[in-house]
Amino acid sequence: MAKSWATLPGAGPSGTGVDLHIDLRETAARSGSGVRRALTDALREAVRGGRLVPGTRLPSSRTLAVDLGVARNTVADAYADLVAEGWLTARQGSGTRVAERAVSRPAAPPPPPRTPGPARHDLLPGSPDLSAFPRAAWLRAARKAVAAAPNEAFGYGDPRGRVELRTALADYLARARGVYADPDRIVVCAGAAHGLQLLAGVLREGRGGSPSVAVESYGLDVHRELLTAAGLRTPPLPYDEQGTRTDALPRLRPDAVLLTPAHQFPLGVALPPERRAETVDWARRGGGLIVEDDYDGEFRYDRQSVGALQGLDPERVVYLGTASKSLAPGLRLGWLVLPARLAADVARGKGPSDWACGALDQLTLAEFLTSGAYDRHVRACRLRYRRRRDQLVAALAERVPQVSVSGIAAGLHAVLELPAGAEQSAIRAAAWQGLTLLGLDRFRHPDVPRTDRAALVVGYGTPPDHGWAGALDALCEALAAVLAETP
Amino acid sequence: MAKSWATLPGAGPSGTGVDLHIDLRETAARSGSGVRRALTDALREAVRGGRLVPGTRLPSSRTLAVDLGVARNTVADAYADLVAEGWLTARQGSGTRVAERAVSRPAAPPPPPRTPGPARHDLLPGSPDLSAFPRAAWLRAARKAVAAAPNEAFGYGDPRGRVELRTALADYLARARGVYADPDRIVVCAGAAHGLQLLAGVLREGRGGSPSVAVESYGLDVHRELLTAAGLRTPPLPYDEQGTRTDALPRLRPDAVLLTPAHQFPLGVALPPERRAETVDWARRGGGLIVEDDYDGEFRYDRQSVGALQGLDPERVVYLGTASKSLAPGLRLGWLVLPARLAADVARGKGPSDWACGALDQLTLAEFLTSGAYDRHVRACRLRYRRRRDQLVAALAERVPQVSVSGIAAGLHAVLELPAGAEQSAIRAAAWQGLTLLGLDRFRHPDVPRTDRAALVVGYGTPPDHGWAGALDALCEALAAVLAETP
Numbered sequence: 001m002a003k004s005w006a007t008l009p010g011a012g013p014s015g016t017g018v019d020l021h022i023d024l025r026e027t028a029a030r031s032g033s034g035v036r037r038a039l040t041d042a043l044r045e046a047v048r049g050g051r052l053v054p055g056t057r058l059p060s061s062r063t064l065a066v067d068l069g070v071a072r073n074t075v076a077d078a079y080a081d082l083v084a085e086g087w088l089t090a091r092q093g094s095g096t097r098v099a100e101r102a103v104s105r106p107a108a109p110p111p112p113p114r115t116p117g118p119a120r121h122d123l124l125p126g127s128p129d130l131s132a133f134p135r136a137a138w139l140r141a142a143r144k145a146v147a148a149a150p151n152e153a154f155g156y157g158d159p160r161g162r163v164e165l166r167t168a169l170a171d172y173l174a175r176a177r178g179v180y181a182d183p184d185r186i187v188v189c190a191g192a193a194h195g196l197q198l199l200a201g202v203l204r205e206g207r208g209g210s211p212s213v214a215v216e217s218y219g220l221d222v223h224r225e226l227l228t229a230a231g232l233r234t235p236p237l238p239y240d241e242q243g244t245r246t247d248a249l250p251r252l253r254p255d256a257v258l259l260t261p262a263h264q265f266p267l268g269v270a271l272p273p274e275r276r277a278e279t280v281d282w283a284r285r286g287g288g289l290i291v292e293d294d295y296d297g298e299f300r301y302d303r304q305s306v307g308a309l310q311g312l313d314p315e316r317v318v319y320l321g322t323a324s325k326s327l328a329p330g331l332r333l334g335w336l337v338l339p340a341r342l343a344a345d346v347a348r349g350k351g352p353s354d355w356a357c358g359a360l361d362q363l364t365l366a367e368f369l370t371s372g373a374y375d376r377h378v379r380a381c382r383l384r385y386r387r388r389r390d391q392l393v394a395a396l397a398e399r400v401p402q403v404s405v406s407g408i409a410a411g412l413h414a415v416l417e418l419p420a421g422a423e424q425s426a427i428r429a430a431a432w433q434g435l436t437l438l439g440l441d442r443f444r445h446p447d448v449p450r451t452d453r454a455a456l457v458v459g460y461g462t463p464p465d466h467g468w469a470g471a472l473d474a475l476c477e478a479l480a481a482v483l484a485e486t487p
Numbered sequence: 488m489a490k491s492w493a494t495l496p497g498a499g500p501s502g503t504g505v506d507l508h509i510d511l512r513e514t515a516a517r518s519g520s521g522v523r524r525a526l527t528d529a530l531r532e533a534v535r536g537g538r539l540v541p542g543t544r545l546p547s548s549r550t551l552a553v554d555l556g557v558a559r560n561t562v563a564d565a566y567a568d569l570v571a572e573g574w575l576t577a578r579q580g581s582g583t584r585v586a587e588r589a590v591s592r593p594a595a596p597p598p599p600p601r602t603p604g605p606a607r608h609d610l611l612p613g614s615p616d617l618s619a620f621p622r623a624a625w626l627r628a629a630r631k632a633v634a635a636a637p638n639e640a641f642g643y644g645d646p647r648g649r650v651e652l653r654t655a656l657a658d659y660l661a662r663a664r665g666v667y668a669d670p671d672r673i674v675v676c677a678g679a680a681h682g683l684q685l686l687a688g689v690l691r692e693g694r695g696g697s698p699s700v701a702v703e704s705y706g707l708d709v710h711r712e713l714l715t716a717a718g719l720r721t722p723p724l725p726y727d728e729q730g731t732r733t734d735a736l737p738r739l740r741p742d743a744v745l746l747t748p749a750h751q752f753p754l755g756v757a758l759p760p761e762r763r764a765e766t767v768d769w770a771r772r773g774g775g776l777i778v779e780d781d782y783d784g785e786f787r788y789d790r791q792s793v794g795a796l797q798g799l800d801p802e803r804v805v806y807l808g809t810a811s812k813s814l815a816p817g818l819r820l821g822w823l824v825l826p827a828r829l830a831a832d833v834a835r836g837k838g839p840s841d842w843a844c845g846a847l848d849q850l851t852l853a854e855f856l857t858s859g860a861y862d863r864h865v866r867a868c869r870l871r872y873r874r875r876r877d878q879l880v881a882a883l884a885e886r887v888p889q890v891s892v893s894g895i896a897a898g899l900h901a902v903l904e905l906p907a908g909a910e911q912s913a914i915r916a917a918a919w920q921g922l923t924l925l926g927l928d929r930f931r932h933p934d935v936p937r938t939d940r941a942a943l944v945v946g947y948g949t950p951p952d953h954g955w956a957g958a959l960d961a962l963c964e965a966l967a968a969v970l971a972e973t974p
Binding site: 040041044048081082083084085086087089099127130131133135138139142143146147149151152153154155156157175178180190194270273274276277280306307309311312324328329330331332333356357358359360361464 | 527528531535568569570571572573574576586614617618620622625626629630633634636638639640641642643644662665667677681757760761763764767793794795796798799811815816817818819820843844845846847848951
């Protein structure tokens, strides 16, 4: 190892000076950085670390060059670099010195955000099986998409997203979800929450005062909180066993309503046809906007999927879709299909700071859709999740027959009804089994009174295949334990 | 071709009925969709398009099945699907009818945003040569990164971005830019503007009233407008031939200052060492924040790059970096290196709707950095851009020696000084040559008085290699024409 050492004046640990250590072999191996860079780094580090204190005079470049066995120009250049950066000062007659302003030591970094300890099993709703991400097929699509991309795809793009993806989505959504989707009405966003955020901005700008978006009594807290943070009110719609009571819309008179018509989250029912119609009628009469969150519309097991509400009136309904359930949340890709009058407003709202989605992922998803890989993947997932659903129902029927299951015609989660008051104890019993679960109450709108209904929202799509049997077993164990204690 | 036809009652063009046309071969070829899906689609389209008017009674499933030559259950299922979606109604004794609410025809889509007609040449500043994107190397890194990714990478992630990328950036930024960059202080964002937006949010929350961010007299309008839109004031700092006059900070007393120290945009000078020091002193005395926009710090030609100001005081300086110049804007990847006290605030500000960057691109960039591919790419680009700069300087010296060039020690753009008053006529003359250009005045802060200084900001990095010679020739032609007319 060809190492070079030099001792500089300064405040070393022993008070005798600073050892400047440069490993020439290592620095030569570093791509593109030479001795000059290494020397600059070493000197900067010595100042930063306090080993070279402010005011210290450095040896002349000639002296240091001899000590280190490097060219004098290399040292002179390194000095000049550090003068330009403000670490050193050079004055005629005074030589090169460490700059007078003490370089502050950076504070300790903040601790990383706390994450819960790793549970062995996880049946939280809201995530697909991440181990099922089609890595090979995705890479094949990426290879094709990147090779075929025009150069301008790598530049600053249309805030609505790549036209290739919007075209592929328009075709797919019309075919698979009955959505009326012209590419010019589509805005690509970084997931459903981002899409909702963009819409909230447009609603706030477009309506005076504090606009309101009616939401379902039980729903995703993240969406509610996002609307509230954007300055919107979120009055809850009542519900009954058939689903959300859309007949309350004329009384509540919101500016918009956020619904999950295909598969209510978390209760799992599909909005009945007459309520779909009622909602569209309300929107037409009063100019209201319907936001259709179609988060898991692709996964329906009992029959062909219920088409999107948007098809009934594309000028009154915003369709909100996402790749987070069908592919992976990590892609951060979602899409809005907008009434014509809103498409430009939302694109404008995205603005220069919000061309959020990488072009390469967009092009890859476009290729994934048009090649049929998306359909194949969704079909394979549907089989996999359906099998799990059937196993869940069978296991519960056998081991805890008192627990009834609902919301299972579609999607990646089920609602398990428990005896009144047993929700929290079931969650605790599950934690005892190393299983993370959420109860229904977690999704209750804060303005909706707590009831004595006790239920769990079980995301059976979440575990990897190899963890599914264990998670299901832990769930049954926990439920059996709780039911044994419940009178 | 096995086609099936049926004639339904309704309002066809001839008033005689609706031809329902199903191409069985085509539908079978469609992945996963069968006859039932095709029939559902055809019926829905007939209602949507007004060919089946509200109230129309459909034939019984038995009759239609015979007409189409399909199983009766297929028709019954398709009817049931459309009832569930609200297109049809089914009543005991009344048969299946088209639902009464008229389905509204969607309005014509909005016209796509207007884009300027394609100029033959483009020397706009702010973009690298998009044709130089290292597609093959990027795909190699993507393959490796996707194969190696843990399953959780495909899930909802840390709002700060993937730890693999933050770690790789910390190492790279310390090595190449002298940045003190702990991974816990880094927040990945979707480009510099997004990073600035996040910072603006934190500044607005953290300080009372209407906080101010001092900006340079000439700078990126997008950044200024973004700060203004976020409710921040943006007083301009004066400048002289050495660059931005940081001695005005104590007088202006802003909450923060946004600078481009390594290579002022657009004027092209590097902030002198004593002004770097002065800025840090100001920040320390008054608690101000320095935002260092290091947009093209990697491209310096005359000497080793000027290290980042951030290294002088990591607790007072926010370092803002981007892949938009070194790789491609289309990636939408940038990074903030933050003082410890701000890192958590900014991550919180990203929130649930702003996990904006796809995990796969982040993992790919991490692999690209750690494998040395990034260094190799930057080095190759530096040679390419340096060659262009030299050609620009040589061509101007030969063909329009009256034009002086500045700001060329670094970066992807140069400032060409013109005779007073000639800026707009040069831009027009360039347009005549099919060349798109921007003048210096375009970047002037609105509060800074217009001067008679005339200059062009020429982005010589922008054209593809094959377009460079033509763009340079068009530039020289345009300048020669303007100078011939200028007294």
